[in-house]
Amino acid sequence: TVDHSYSLTTGTTSAELLKKLNEQRDIIALMEVKMKEMKNTIRQLRITEARLQEELRERDRMLSASAVVRKKI
């Protein structure tokens, strides 16, 4: 396995490490925003799914009732 850890190399200054640290912090902040958006999308899609399932059940009830009416006729 390859170790992707950052390691001290000759000539790596604290200022350079600090720059990388701040770059990573910005990446994490962007990813947090993106994840929040995705969570909202998932929540919304689950609500839509529940609504559609309920509408389907309603249609099935109507179809059953309709079949009963025809039998009586």
Next chain:
Amino acid sequence: TVDHSYSLTTGTTSAELLKKLNEQRDIIALMEVKMKEMKNTIRQLRITEARLQEELRERDRMLSASAVVRKKI
């Protein structure tokens, strides 16, 4: 506004910066895995939504046909 940037403070060694850098790298890796999972969930929920919409349309066609039959009777 508060600046959350990391900054050099007295006594912050390169070794400490490096440790933080590797911690952040691990956080980013975990977030990438989580985002991939969420993307798959969203894709799956969209497929389910499309299927339910199609089933609803089918039920509505059946209900229309059923209404026509009753009118003829």
